[in-house]
Amino acid sequence: MADPLRQPPGDKLAPKAVIGRVxxxxxxxxxxxxxxxPTISSSQLGAALGIGDAQVRxxxxxxxxxxxxxxxxxxxxxxxxxxxxxxxxxxxxxAMIGLGNLGRALIKYxxxxxxxxxxxxxxxxxxxxxxxxxxxxxxRPLEDLARTTSELGIExxxxxxxxxxxxxxxxxxxxxxxxxxxxxxxxxxxVPPTVGVMAVDLSVQLEHLAYKVLNGQGGxxxxx
Amino acid sequence: MADPLRQPPGDKLAPKAVIGRVxxxxxxxxxxxxxxxPTISSSQLGAALGIGDAQVRxxxxxxxxxxxxxxxxxxxxxxxxxxxxxxxxxxxxxAMIGLGNLGRALIKYxxxxxxxxxxxxxxxxxxxxxxxxxxxxxxRPLEDLARTTSELGIExxxxxxxxxxxxxxxxxxxxxxxxxxxxxxxxxxxVPPTVGVMAVDLSVQLEHLAYKVLNGQGGxxxxx
Numbered sequence: 001m002a003d004p005l006r007q008p009p010g011d012k013l014a015p016k017a018v019i020g021r022v023x024x025x026x027x028x029x030x031x032x033x034x035x036x037x038p039t040i041s042s043s044q045l046g047a048a049l050g051i052g053d054a055q056v057r058x059x060x061x062x063x064x065x066x067x068x069x070x071x072x073x074x075x076x077x078x079x080x081x082x083x084x085x086x087x088x089x090x091x092x093x094x095a096m097i098g099l100g101n102l103g104r105a106l107i108k109y110x111x112x113x114x115x116x117x118x119x120x121x122x123x124x125x126x127x128x129x130x131x132x133x134x135x136x137x138x139x140r141p142l143e144d145l146a147r148t149t150s151e152l153g154i155e156x157x158x159x160x161x162x163x164x165x166x167x168x169x170x171x172x173x174x175x176x177x178x179x180x181x182x183x184x185x186x187x188x189x190x191v192p193p194t195v196g197v198m199a200v201d202l203s204v205q206l207e208h209l210a211y212k213v214l215n216g217q218g219g220x221x222x223x224x
Numbered sequence: 225m226a227d228p229l230r231q232p233p234g235d236k237l238a239p240k241a242v243i244g245r246v247x248x249x250x251x252x253x254x255x256x257x258x259x260x261x262p263t264i265s266s267s268q269l270g271a272a273l274g275i276g277d278a279q280v281r282x283x284x285x286x287x288x289x290x291x292x293x294x295x296x297x298x299x300x301x302x303x304x305x306x307x308x309x310x311x312x313x314x315x316x317x318x319a320m321i322g323l324g325n326l327g328r329a330l331i332k333y334x335x336x337x338x339x340x341x342x343x344x345x346x347x348x349x350x351x352x353x354x355x356x357x358x359x360x361x362x363x364r365p366l367e368d369l370a371r372t373t374s375e376l377g378i379e380x381x382x383x384x385x386x387x388x389x390x391x392x393x394x395x396x397x398x399x400x401x402x403x404x405x406x407x408x409x410x411x412x413x414x415v416p417p418t419v420g421v422m423a424v425d426l427s428v429q430l431e432h433l434a435y436k437v438l439n440g441q442g443g444x445x446x447x448x
Contacts, residue, residue, distance in 0.1 A: 023431045048412055087431070087434035087437070087438040092434055102329040111426060180433045202336070208243045208310075209405075211309070211311055213380065213403040
């Protein structure tokens with residue numbers, strides 16, 4: 001990643017690394033708020049995450065002017081701003097596609113719902129899974145994706161299908177007008193430039209851990 | 225992340241972003257090798273991942289001189305080098321701790337075993353789970369962690385316990401001499417500087433996807 005403040009020309013989006021850190025700042029701010037703290041300094045905000053105060057200020061400055069001289073950041077105000085920036089001040093109706101072990105675990109992952117990602121429909125194309133119920137939702141066949149997407153206003157899809165099926169299912173997702181895909185299938189997806197994809201390969205994180213252990217470096221990294 | 229080639233003084237490790245991309249290069253090289261390709265250029269290597277050729281060369285130069293003028297990279301040689309660099313030219317005996325939905329899904333996640341991360345023991349402290357068998361392994365109580373770690377030579381732990389239990393279990397892991405923790409619990413861990421931690425918060429990835437969709441930017445990002 002290049003310097004977060006130096007954007008490639010024509011690209012107004014914050015770099016991935018900055019957005020990842022903003023998610024972590026938000027979690028830290030929420031923890032401080034639960035403890036009744038009204039304001040926080042950039043060094044306090046970064047400390048628990050192992051991030052320096054200059055980096056914190058630079059990251060937040062990407063989105064606007066949030067700090068007050070002599071006060072720091074007002075926690076409630078900064079939480080609201082970061083939620084708006086990340087787009088989690090709203091509900092995202094989300095489809096879960098692929099109900100293998102990982103898909104079934106992800107349905108119950110509490111962190112999604114609490115951030116506004118509501119799984120509203122489940123899809124698989126295994127006839128044995130049709131009609132099964134998980135977390136109150138009935139598994140539907142993939143051929144119902146287009147109709148269900150328009151009925152329920154689905155905007156995002158979590159894709160947890162085998163590698164060999166992933167591109168074909170992604171094509172269906174895109175054809176339905178779904179705007180973003182969180183891809184757990186261990187294969188890159190080809191999608192039109194208007195569709196967002198975040199790829200999650202859990203073995204990549206474990207490789208990075210192995211690298212750190214081999215090189216004798218401890219400490220905390222955030223893969224998010 | 226700062227420029228990958230500008231390391232903080234005294235820190236010889238490659239930045240997180242570089243290691244993440246090296247994992248992706250390795251996957252791309254393996255795909256090219258399966259198709260019988262003997263060599264690859266930096267632009268071919270980056271193309272499928274949406275990474276420019278200059279970035280590919282810079283990332284690899286971090287670890288040594290791998291390219292040949294007029295030839296590019298020899299795929300077999302570069303695969304071996306990257307596996308050695310990442311530490312996946314060996315077996316990592318790994319413990320899975322916490323057998324909720326996510327833990328049970330992770331046991332079956334094929335991507336771990338194929339990269340050398342062998343889950344050799346399962347732990348939980350729910351009495352109802354004791355003696356259950358998953359993927360041929362029997363669930364053990366957490367109080368057996370120290371003994372099992374030394375018997376089986378466990379080096380890494382995948383931690384998938386509730387947030388409120390995570391620090392306590394992490395302390396047990398550290399006390400057993402385990403060197404690295406892949407943390408799925410949505411809470412930061414305090415560990416000694418000699419222990420590596422990679423934190424995985426899946427809702428962070430979904431937040432980043434929401435940000436991209438909101439800002440009308442599609443394209444592919446790799447969260448790994």
